[in-house]
Amino acid sequence: MKLLKAIVSCLAILVMTTLPATTVLAQKAPTVIAIVNRADWCGTCKAHGPRVMALMPNYARKPIVFALNDLSNPTTVAASKERLTKLGVENVQGPMIYTGVILLVDAGTHQVLKTVSMAEPNARIEAEITQALARK
Template structure:
């Protein structure tokens, strides 16, 4: 089970857009195999870099409004938000070194 906090359509504004911290949202679904594969990797990255980056999860099936607003058409999709704006998008499950490379500017 993931340690990442779940956000919803109702909490997205307060938890993500209004956050002072850099936040990565993992857009996922229960039935998505690659989403389940990348979950533990994101948990590791979150634990190792909790001072620089928070990682939360949004289930696209349960929260279609937010998924539609941000144009989520394939999952897993990870979007990094800073100051309420999307500053980075990563699509697809990747091994930890590749994800860390994609997120290097936020983890340094």
């Protein structure tokens, strides 16, 4: 069972690292950037990350880009910073960055619209994403 969970987590991470490029191709101009803060050592991320990441394909044709911010180690932090810099949102979180959360950011103003815990039920996360998308 632990092996299966590890495989699912690895696949979810793989999807998240390739999803931003796929999502950008599916639309012209995103209105929301969802920064997903995760880490290998984060209990909330381990427990809820695969479930949350499974929601993301539902938004492939919506004006939203999901950006993985992997805080597991210095290498993943550097790769994530590069990805966030390309989106112009590398500094929206300020000095305190928490794992196990999704930040919904206005793609135009780079203002954080909402911070949602990965521990929230799917319905709550989807409602927050829908509300953020409706702002534009």
